[in-house]
Amino acid sequence: MPVRIIALVVACAVSSVTLAASVPSIPEPDYTIVDDFSYSQQTAATVWKPMAGSKPVSLIEIDGKKALRMPCNFHGTKIDRASWDGSLKLDLTMCKGLQFLFYCPDPTPVASFAVYLHSGDGWYRGGFDAPASDGWAAVRIYKNATNIEGQPAGWSKVDTVRISAWRGRDVDTEFYIAAMGVFGTGGRIVIVRGDSAASEAPDEPESVKRYTQVMTEFFDRASLSNTVLSDHDVTSERLKGIKLVVLPHNPNVPANVADEIAKFLQAGGKLIACYTLPKLLEPVTGIRTGAHIPQKYQGNFASIRPSDDALNGMPTVTGQASWNIRGASAVDGSSRVAAWWYNDKGRSTGKPAIIAGENCIFLTHVLLSDDSTNKMQLLLAMAGELVPELWHQAAVGCLDRVGRLGPYDNYDSATDGITKLASGDSRVLEALNKADSFHSEGVDMLSEGRFSQVIAAAEKSQEFLIDAYCMAQKPLLPEHRAFWCHSAFGVAGMTWDEAVKILADNGFTAVLPNMLWAGAAFYESDVLPVAAAVEQQGDQIDLCLAACKKYGIECHVWKVNYNMGWATDKDFISRMKADSRTQVRYDGSSNERWLCPSHPDNQKLEIESMLEVARKYDVHGLHFDYIRYPDNEGCFCSGCRRRFEETIDKEVRNWPAEVRNDDGLQEQWLDFRRWQITEVVAAVAQQAKKLRPDIKISAAVFRNWPVDRNAVGQDWKLWCDRGYLDFVCPMDYTDSSGHFQRMVEQQLTWAGEVPCFPGIGLSVWSDPSDICKLIEQINVTRKLGTGGFTIFNYSPNEANKILPLLGKGITSNE
Numbered sequence: 125m126p127v128r129i130i131a132l133v134v135a136c137a138v139s140s141v142t143l144a145a146s147v148p149s150i151p152e153p154d155y156t157i158v159d160d161f162s163y164s165q166q167t168a169a170t171v172w173k174p175m176a177g178s179k180p181v182s183l184i185e186i187d188g189k190k191a192l193r194m195p196c197n198f199h200g201t202k203i204d205r206a207s208w209d210g211s212l213k214l215d216l217t218m219c220k221g222l223q224f225l226f227y228c229p230d231p232t233p234v235a236s237f238a239v240y241l242h243s244g245d246g247w248y249r250g251g252f253d254a255p256a257s258d259g260w261a262a263v264r265i266y267k268n269a270t271n272i273e274g275q276p277a278g279w280s281k282v283d284t285v286r287i288s289a290w291r292g293r294d295v296d297t298e299f300y301i302a303a304m305g306v307f308g309t310g311g312r313i314v315i316v317r318g319d320s321a322a323s324e325a326p327d328e329p330e331s332v333k334r335y336t337q338v339m340t341e342f343f344d345r346a347s348l349s350n351t352v353l354s355d356h357d358v359t360s361e362r363l364k365g366i367k368l369v370v371l372p373h374n375p376n377v378p379a380n381v382a383d384e385i386a387k388f389l390q391a392g393g394k395l396i397a398c399y400t401l402p403k404l405l406e407p408v409t410g411i412r413t414g415a416h417i418p419q420k421y422q423g424n425f426a427s428i429r430p431s432d433d434a435l436n437g438m439p440t441v442t443g444q445a446s447w448n449i450r451g452a453s454a455v456d457g458s459s460r461v462a463a464w465w466y467n468d469k470g471r472s473t474g475k476p477a478i479i480a481g482e483n484c485i486f487l488t489h490v491l492l493s494d495d496s497t498n499k500m501q502l503l504l505a506m507a508g509e510l511v512p513e514l515w516h517q518a519a520v521g522c523l524d525r526v527g528r529l530g531p532y533d534n535y536d537s538a539t540d541g542i543t544k545l546a547s548g549d550s551r552v553l554e555a556l557n558k559a560d561s562f563h564s565e566g567v568d569m570l571s572e573g574r575f576s577q578v579i580a581a582a583e584k585s586q587e588f589l590i591d592a593y594c595m596a597q598k599p600l601l602p603e604h605r606a607f608w609c610h611s612a613f614g615v616a617g618m619t620w621d622e623a624v625k626i627l628a629d630n631g632f633t634a635v636l637p638n639m640l641w642a643g644a645a646f647y648e649s650d651v652l653p654v655a656a657a658v659e660q661q662g663d664q665i666d667l668c669l670a671a672c673k674k675y676g677i678e679c680h681v682w683k684v685n686y687n688m689g690w691a692t693d694k695d696f697i698s699r700m701k702a703d704s705r706t707q708v709r710y711d712g713s714s715n716e717r718w719l720c721p722s723h724p725d726n727q728k729l730e731i732e733s734m735l736e737v738a739r740k741y742d743v744h745g746l747h748f749d750y751i752r753y754p755d756n757e758g759c760f761c762s763g764c765r766r767r768f769e770e771t772i773d774k775e776v777r778n779w780p781a782e783v784r785n786d787d788g789l790q791e792q793w794l795d796f797r798r799w800q801i802t803e804v805v806a807a808v809a810q811q812a813k814k815l816r817p818d819i820k821i822s823a824a825v826f827r828n829w830p831v832d833r834n835a836v837g838q839d840w841k842l843w844c845d846r847g848y849l850d851f852v853c854p855m856d857y858t859d860s861s862g863h864f865q866r867m868v869e870q871q872l873t874w875a876g877e878v879p880c881f882p883g884i885g886l887s888v889w890s891d892p893s894d895i896c897k898l899i900e901q902i903n904v905t906r907k908l909g910t911g912g913f914t915i916f917n918y919s920p921n922e923a924n925k926i927l928p929l930l931g932k933g934i935t936s937n938e
């Protein structure tokens with residue numbers, strides 16, 4: 125792996141490498157190293173430049189191995205992050221990402237860590253949580269999980285590695301990095317990420333990232349090694365030796381890239397393309413694509429089913445709730461329709477879902493992560509049709525994966541561990557028996573070469589193990605168990621009655637339905653504009669609340685404050701803007717989706733709208749969300765200036781620069797912002813209790829109070845101290861349970877006497893069906909004695925898959 129340290133190595137007469145006795149010894153890395161830091165102290169300082177306000181790095185040496193020490197000077201400083209730019213030229217094209225060893229004796233002062241890779245005119249950013257381990261642990265930055273900032277020029281042109289520790293608390297700490305390298309080299313499948321779409325449309329990078337990730341996760345799950353290649357980096361040279369190229373969601377494939385893929389196909393390569401097939405590739409693949417076809421109604425495209433001329437090993441039904449597809453047709457003699465779209469009534473739509481040719485398979489939508497067991501089988505059928513040897517590899521990989529769940533890392537440890545947990549429970553033992561028979565069946569079929577059946581058996585075995593693991597969990601009572609529900613209409617495809625019944629049946633005690641926004645209500649409101657859908661679908665608070673009463677579930681009505689969101693009528697937004705009631709950023713640009721928090725009419729609207737809910741409905745609680753500024757950019761409107769000047773009784777001459785540059789003024793400004801938000805919380809809390817003495821006031825808040833009270837004006841510790849809140853739900857949305865635990869530990873100290881029911885980010889995890897991790901995080905809340913938790917978000921996956929599994933054990937009613 126080519127690496128070049130740009131700075132010249134300067135001879136250093138006196139070794140100034142620090143010996144660090146307290147740092148554990150550095151493990152031997154088992155991946156390709158690009159920088160082992162085996163240079164002098166002086167070179168380290170030249171290569172790794174601190175950003176303004178950060179302290180320089182130093183080198184330590186333990187048993188002949190070197191590591192960088194990175195000090196985080198947060199105490200008494202104002203830096204947002206401790207950060208260093210390493211001048212390293214890296215070619216990361218043909219690997220899965222960057223890897224290094226990491227050790228941080230106390231990560232609690234750090235809100236989050238990130239690695240930024242500079243390339244061209246932009247950056248790839250990958251966040252990471254400090255590993256839970258007390259010693260050294262490996263950190264991996266997956267290319268497919270990085271976000272794009274600006275316009276990076278591809279993974280071959282990385283010239284700077286920036287490592288940042290974002291401020292969490294006003295306390296110093298330090299961390300260490302050793303053995304920087306790459307992982308996941310040698311894959312024979314290339315997934316092309318459509319990075320060039322970033323320059324075309326502002327919304328595209330997020331969906332490009334998401335569907336690239338779905339694709340890599342399915343291949344990873346089948347242990348088929350794969351490499352994500354930016355479309356900036358596609359060359360026929362790099363595709364030499366590659367068997368299969370995948371276009372997961374590539375809205376605008378540049379002509380030169382399509383050209384390189386055409387050469388690859390002509391040389392015997394194979395292609396899976398989803399939703400978009402570049403025109404240039406149509407003659408090479410013998411597949412014709414057409415116009416975009418939107419769904420006629422929800423449920424129009426609900427599943428993919430085989431045609432008479434199907435792919436070998438594809439499932440008979442693969443669920444996929446697509447909202448639109450691409451028209452496509454087979455070309456006589458070169459391709460065929462291998463699968464059709466069916467609607468939610470199980471009828472064929474007559475629209476092709478999969479077209480298969482000699483060297484290419486085209487899926488007429490992107491691959492979504494729903495119905496993941498069948499989806500993986502479908503993807504393998506597509507890949508195996510083109511490259512038959514992948515079937516064998518996937519079969520071995522899938523069988524090997526059985527038992528990797530929760531705290532277990534193989535089949536034997538899983539069955540042993542779950543048997544112990546079961547303590548004789550016959551339901552659990554029965555599920556373990558089933559897992560075992562599918563597992564043995566899989567092993568037998570592997571030796572017979574029946575690969576697609578091996579994969580099906582392996583998936584079944586894993587499913588029964590997960591089932592057994594879930595059933596072996598024990599409930600804890602009493603416990604506040606809640607779900608946020610982002611849709612005012614509840615769970616898609618269900619009535620509120622059905623959705624709330626599922627919560628109750630599975631031991632949940634509360635739901636927080638999002639019934640109002642800054643500019644929209646999903647019930648008969650006299651204060652806010654009523655969403656048009658209410659006329660056809662009814663008053664949603666009425667419907668939800670009736671179900672909650674029937675099944676004994678608490679209903680805490682959730683408002684998205686200040687943010688007018690997607691549901692708000694355009695006329696209302698224009699009127700707010702015309703009346704100078706919307707926010708203005710530091711640079712003077714308008715943020716018309718957000719109401720200005722200091723405008724008295726907006727405060728009144730926020731307060732009155734929430735009180736109206738308490739007045740009209742017998743709800744259990746009112747729940748604030750977005751009860752903050754969008755970021756440190758708001759609000760710099762002329763009204764804020766005037767009201768701020770009145771508050772401090774002084775003119776601000778150089779607006780708005782002075783409120784950032786003048787330390788004294790900045791403190792007053794941050795106080796002013798916090799107060800605008802706090803006033804609304806206080807007013808709602810005090811007045812709602814007059815209307816309904818038992819009502820509970822709560823809020824969804826950012827996770828890092830000391831920073832967020834300045835950044836977004838959200839002073840939630842104060843709201844707890846003053847008794848405005850009856851419980852608080854910090855949104856601790858992280859995949860890492862170690863990080864989750866550290867956050868909750870901190871938050872419990874800020875919440876004080878007020879119950880803190882941490883928010884678990886299930887739906888936004890990289891795997892939203894990871895029930896074992898959900899159990900792990902629920903167990904963290906129990907270990908810390910929170911008395912409850914709040915899960916985001918209640919949708920069909922949670923209702924149909926997650927809740928029944930929780931209800932079998934950890935939240936069981938019995």
Ligand SMILES: [Zn+2]
Nearest residue numbers: 720759761764
């Ligand atoms: Zn303003």
